[in-house]
Amino acid sequence: MPPLRLIDGTLVKQGAEAHVYKSTFLYPNVPCLIKVRPTKPYRHATLDMRLTKHRCISEARLLNRCRSMGVLCPTVYFVDEKRGEIIMEWIEGPSVRDFLHNYIDDASDHGKDENKAIDVQLDALMENIGQTIGKLHDIDTIHGDLTTSNLMLKPRESPGTQVLDTADTSLANSDVVLIDFGLGQVSSSDEDKAVDLYVLERAFLSTHPRATRLFDIIIDSYKRNCLGSSVVLRRLQEVRLRGRKKSMVG
Amino acid sequence: MTIAIGLEGSANKLGVGIIRHTPSKPAEILSNIRHTFVSPPGEGFLPKDTAIHHRSWVVKLVKQALKESGVTIREVDCICYTKGPGMGAPLQSVAVAARTLALLWDKPLVGVNHCVGHIEMGREITGADNPVVLYVSGGNTQVIAYADQRYRIFGEALDIAIGNCLDRFARTLNISNDPAPGYNIEQMAKKGKHLIDIPYTVKGMDCSFSGILGFIDAYAGEMLSGAEKRDPDTRELITPEDLCFSLQETAFAMLVEITERAMAHVGSTQVLIVGGVGCNERLQEMMGIMARDRGGSVYATDERFCIDNGIMIAHAGLLAFQTGFTTPIDESTCTQRFRTDEVFVKWRE
Numbered sequence: 001m002p003p004l005r006l007i008d009g010t011l012v013k014q015g016a017e018a019h020v021y022k023s024t025f026l027y028p029n030v031p032c033l034i035k036v037r038p039t040k041p042y043r044h045a046t047l048d049m050r051l052t053k054h055r056c057i058s059e060a061r062l063l064n065r066c067r068s069m070g071v072l073c074p075t076v077y078f079v080d081e082k083r084g085e086i087i088m089e090w091i092e093g094p095s096v097r098d099f100l101h102n103y104i105d106d107a108s109d110h111g112k113d114e115n116k117a118i119d120v121q122l123d124a125l126m127e128n129i130g131q132t133i134g135k136l137h138d139i140d141t142i143h144g145d146l147t148t149s150n151l152m153l154k155p156r157e158s159p160g161t162q163v164l165d166t167a168d169t170s171l172a173n174s175d176v177v178l179i180d181f182g183l184g185q186v187s188s189s190d191e192d193k194a195v196d197l198y199v200l201e202r203a204f205l206s207t208h209p210r211a212t213r214l215f216d217i218i219i220d221s222y223k224r225n226c227l228g229s230s231v232v233l234r235r236l237q238e239v240r241l242r243g244r245k246k247s248m249v250g
Numbered sequence: 251m252t253i254a255i256g257l258e259g260s261a262n263k264l265g266v267g268i269i270r271h272t273p274s275k276p277a278e279i280l281s282n283i284r285h286t287f288v289s290p291p292g293e294g295f296l297p298k299d300t301a302i303h304h305r306s307w308v309v310k311l312v313k314q315a316l317k318e319s320g321v322t323i324r325e326v327d328c329i330c331y332t333k334g335p336g337m338g339a340p341l342q343s344v345a346v347a348a349r350t351l352a353l354l355w356d357k358p359l360v361g362v363n364h365c366v367g368h369i370e371m372g373r374e375i376t377g378a379d380n381p382v383v384l385y386v387s388g389g390n391t392q393v394i395a396y397a398d399q400r401y402r403i404f405g406e407a408l409d410i411a412i413g414n415c416l417d418r419f420a421r422t423l424n425i426s427n428d429p430a431p432g433y434n435i436e437q438m439a440k441k442g443k444h445l446i447d448i449p450y451t452v453k454g455m456d457c458s459f460s461g462i463l464g465f466i467d468a469y470a471g472e473m474l475s476g477a478e479k480r481d482p483d484t485r486e487l488i489t490p491e492d493l494c495f496s497l498q499e500t501a502f503a504m505l506v507e508i509t510e511r512a513m514a515h516v517g518s519t520q521v522l523i524v525g526g527v528g529c530n531e532r533l534q535e536m537m538g539i540m541a542r543d544r545g546g547s548v549y550a551t552d553e554r555f556c557i558d559n560g561i562m563i564a565h566a567g568l569l570a571f572q573t574g575f576t577t578p579i580d581e582s583t584c585t586q587r588f589r590t591d592e593v594f595v596k597w598r599e
């Protein structure tokens with residue numbers, strides 16, 4: 001029997017397609033996130049139902065798959081297929097997007113030595129991201145919407161760890177967690193993996209134009225940490241070229 | 251006060267526009283005229299024929315634009331032309347005309363990126379100040395946002411552009427190219443009611459239309475060769491109008507979705523639609539519903555500005571000219587590929 005709907009949740013965010021609420025799961029000290037995909041009135045009702053249902057189920061499946069195969073992501077607590085809602089673990093960190101925005105904007109105010117220390121930390125974060133995506137692809141999972149909004153930082157669980165906020169400069173105690181798998185799929189195709197990276201590349205470079213250097217670290221780390229990386233990266237070159245070669249008339 | 255004349259001919263429309271900028275006043279459109287090369291049903295426009303069309307009309311259009319505007323040659327400050335992207339031969343024929351005018355009248359030239367032209371004109375006309383831009387035309391499908399002196403591409407069609415998808419679909423169904431294939435599909439779609447299940451492909455802020463085109467081409471092919479297609483629920487016959495309807499509902503939902511994703515990602519509630527497909531009222535309506543849901547609004551222009559035109563080239567060119575930018579004659583080339591994010595946008599904060 002499905003539990004009562006958790007109506008005491010507070011809306012924390014209107015994402016691209018979801019409304020997310022913060023609440024607690026079973027115990028008052030277990031925070032959770034309720035991800036709801038409201039109907040999109042702009043699109044045809046039939047199409048809307050088809051997409052919403054598919055994405056909810058596919059997101060829950062992929063989260064479980066990643067969890068069981070060692071890729072860090074929120075644990076699924078409960079899926080209400082009828083309502084199209086997922087209750088999952090609450091991740092107490094900023095998104096990588098917010099983190100980078102604060103970091104890079106701050107960096108211009110700091111002195112040179114301080115910037116160097118920041119650089120080392122950022123490099124480690126990028127290394128970590130490349131590793132996470134590499135692992136994801138090695139288990140033949142495509143994310144489908146890789147952006148820095150869909151990567152979160154989670155403080156590592158050890159007694160006494162402080163909660164990481166966007167102004168915190170210590171990345172050493174946090175893990176990179178993947179969220180938002182609604183557009184994902186299971187696939188071993190190099191093309192799908194290459195497009196996954198291409199989506200990330202363009203989103204990354206457009207969102208953080210001053211951080212071009214950082215993206216190279218992600219790719220480099222992916223190269224070293226993903227078993228099938230060489231074929232995927234060759235394919236990525238082709239995908240990029242295709243983008244540039246499009247006729248663009250009119 | 252500065253005045254520019256703009257020449258556009260990157261595809262099958264030849265446009266000439268004259269604009270006046272006065273500090274702290276809205277831009278004034280002194281004239282904006284266009285002549286379109288229309289190909290027969292079932293055919294696209296070829297570069298060679300399009301270039302011939304542009305060459306034979308450009309002098310007439312420039313004369314007419316000057317006459318309508320009441321501007322004298324002496325008052326014109328610069329000649330703006332489309333540097334790219336677009337089809338090689340038509341671009342070149344218009345660039346030659348622009349160079350000739352520049353030498354004849356002794357005026358500086360300004361090469362303009364076609365996409366940036368659309369964006370700047372859209373912002374000027376609608377007053378949208380810092381929107382996420384959906385640029386949809388025959389050759390382009392891009393989701394763009396401004397940051398750090400550039401229009402950055404957040405998402406795009408990974409294979410063919412939406413306009414190209416619509417045009418090719420119209421050819422399969424032998425829909426007329428007059429005034430434009432997309433316009434005729436839109437009219438037919440209004441009479442459609444059955445939604446057929448078409449591949450829906452979105453990858454983050456990118457999307458793909460070749461799957462749709464392949465599917466619907468095959469489907470239409472079977473229909474045209476006499477196979478009966480029926481709606482699984484009502485058992486009613488599927489009509490070409492239903493195909494147009496389904497194509498629009500599916501493809502536009504993809505466009506709205508990737509735009510919404512970009513808005514969520516950059517934290518914006520304004521959206522501006524530019525480019526030829528941007529005239530489509532169903533697309534505008536869908537985008538409007540989405541934007542309202544996010545507490546924002548949609549900005550769109552009518553066919554004078556969203557279909558390729560000369561005034562947008564004059565406007566964007568003049569913005570660059572006022573920051574000191576000109577294109578020397580010996581560098582006044584054109585280029586088929588010219589990405590939106592290559593342009594350094596000096597005129598914005």
Ligand SMILES: Nc1ncnc2c1ncn2[C@@H]1O[C@H](COP(=O)(O)OP(=O)(O)O)[C@@H](O)[C@H]1O
Nearest residue numbers: 013015016017018020033074089090091179180
């Ligand atoms: N498990 C989670 N814990 C904490 N915050 C989350 C979690 N999942 C998502 N969020 C926040 O909610 C936002 C939207 O959720 P997301 O799953 O990305 O949906 P959308 O498809 O709408 O982007 C995210 O960008 C993130 O800030």
Ligand SMILES: [Mg+2]
Nearest residue numbers: 015149150180
């Ligand atoms: Mg998200």
